[in-house]
Amino acid sequence: MSRPGSWWGRKSTPAKFETYTRWSFHSFPLIEFVTVGGPVLGRAGKIGPGLTALLVFLVALHCALCAVSASHALDWLRGQREQPRRLVWALGGLTAVVAGSAVAIAEHGPAGRDVDEAVAGMLLVVPAFGAGIVALGVRHRLRVLAFAAGATLGSLPFGTPAPATLTVAAVVLFGGGFVAFTSVFSVRLLNAVYELDEARETRTRLAVAEERLRFGRDLHDVMGRNLAVIALKSELAVQLAQRERPEAVAQMVEVQRLAHEAQREVREVVRGYREADLSSELAGAKGVLDAAGIDCTVTGPTTGLPAQVQSALGWVVREAATNVLRHGDARWCAVGIRVLKGRTVLTVENDGMPENGGSGQGSGLVGLRERLAEIGGSLRAGPAGDGRFLLTAEVPLPSPSGPSPSGESTASPAPRTNVSEVMP
Template sequence: MDMRGPARWWRRKSTPAKVEAYTRSSFHFFAVLEIAAIGFTGLWQAEAWLALLLMVGVHGVMCSVTASRALDWTRGRRERPVRLLWTLGAITAAVGCAALAIAQYGPGGEDVEDAAGGVFGVVLIFGAGTIALGVRGRRQVYALVGGSTAGAGALSLALGAPGAAALAATVAVLFGSAVLSFTSVFSVWLLDAFYELDEARETRARLAVAEERLRFGRDLHDVLGRNLAVIALKSELAVQLARRGRAEAVEQMIEVQRIAQESQREVRDVVRGYREADLGVELAGAHGVLTAAGIRCEVTGGEPAGLPGEVESALAWVVRETTTNVLRHGDAGWCAVEVRIAEGRVVLTVQNDGAASARSGAGGSGLAGLRERLAAVEGTLEAGQVDGGLFRVVAEVPLVTTGASEVMA
């Protein structure tokens, strides 16, 4: 059997999705654990073992279904399963009563009493822990644990259990239901925290893009706002002079033409400055942003001296885009950036351990745009998953001029 399929399926999941899958599988496993727990009570030696096993099996399946629906509710994917929660509570009470009845009035023997008593405690504990997934608020959880504990004591006494046995069952249910209910509440809290963290990371990436757009808009406004106002005033003056037949109107329009051409040059400068990134600035920015996001970032090699402007700009855009992908698409905990010179080529390598989620951004327009930028300087870009669960982006650009390579050598 090829185990790479399940491993690949797991690696494709984001960190919140992995936590959710783990949480769901844990609560589904509780159905198996519930049956296994009563196996230590001597169930297999009891005369009524088949009836007890069927009751526990039905209860375990109901717990598994309820846990799945309740987790969907906590993620906002369906309405709260109120009827299912009440049904599980009723089945829990019914199985508990039946187990006590078998212990008190069923076939005699110490094995039967021990097994039935174990079933009684186990179903109440697992039932309370599962129902806790579908409630919100500490008071409701306290009420659930307290109700299960009180019910255990009341049922034990009502069906004729000795006082010592009733007390032991009550304490066991109190401790077990409290631990399992706390586990359920904590699991939901942890799952919510992971999803909120992932949403915050996505929001931070969008804000960074929005801030850059605002900066670009402010630069354009500063360049065009004043010049367009002057053009409007001089055009209006030229119209008035032309209506009066004065020759100065031509001079005003010549001035308007000059200002318009100057505005074109300034706009090109702004766009060029926006499109041409600085490699050193981007390397420092990547280290700062990733570190602030809780991702350990290692930058080695630094910025080689003497890089041609177009080469530096292309590589800087690779750093910017890959950093954005790590923040937006990845669930990395570590990222490494390396710049080196080999055989007359500048090689930039960016890799991180968030390979599963980074794959979602590998085929997007971002990397396609980077390939276009690198192609303009005869460079290449390779991106994909490598051995060890890493996602690696490698950009190679030849040194355009011999003088530049000599400086860096």
């Protein structure tokens, strides 16, 4: 059974921002109904049942159309549906009808302070929210300004004194322009968040592609020359053997030597590719996390550790930084290194829980456990309370002499000279 709020934790940062933006626009109709419909219902006894029902119906209809238009407009802006032109025109027309009805009631309806206050709410609030939602569904912002100006003119009570008329015009124009500007700015900010997320993904893919090119280039440099020489000497050995010349044996011995040399060089390339330097990984992780807006701190010694320990902990730092970026919504990350008696302890703590609920059983962590187990190390990962996630890796320090922690001898195996040897 999933814990409460897990659906929110599974969302990416752009998806969370989009959800927040959508519900902000969905709250506009509710605010409008409470602001306008509430006072009307509160004065129903003095306004009259017929007029109260008419005003509440118009406000409720306008709120419902605002909610539907906002939803369709946001889908259009995210590229999920076509532009809701009909809904935008319908909302603009209904806003004009509501404002015109309020003006007509103010000029020709029953007199009284309660009626004037109820109508004033419709004149000041409904055009503002209408202009704000219409701004979501149009491409040209000048049309938004034109709609706000039109709503202002349609809301003017011409039967009132000039100061009151100008006050209503200023309030409606300011309110409509402010809500419209807020709507446009929110959408642009949402698009910017998605673009930044896509840029980060692109940067990650480019880094992977660059590393693949580097590895391919190294292999080409190592294998290209040796394979070319092996091909030439093999061809020469074939020709000498066909002539029954004893030099063919010497050429094949040279081919065997070149093959062993190529295997050794490829092993060195692969070994350098697989090993991770702790200082470099810590600097890279801090740079990436800082660029992502996550405050990263590193404490403890980062140099002077044995190469085997640095390589193992470097892989832990690399995987932990990746998990912080992908599986959580962290604001800070603390990396600590401690050298204790006979072992080195690395801790990575952050305030963002991973998407799998903090179980610590992702494929990357499983691979790290297997890698550390080969040298006698261990890895623990899980929630640490208060929304924090803690990863702890322990790697034993190798003794100056003797077997490695896995029980195998640290001496390098003697090279094999069998001609049928293949690279592992």
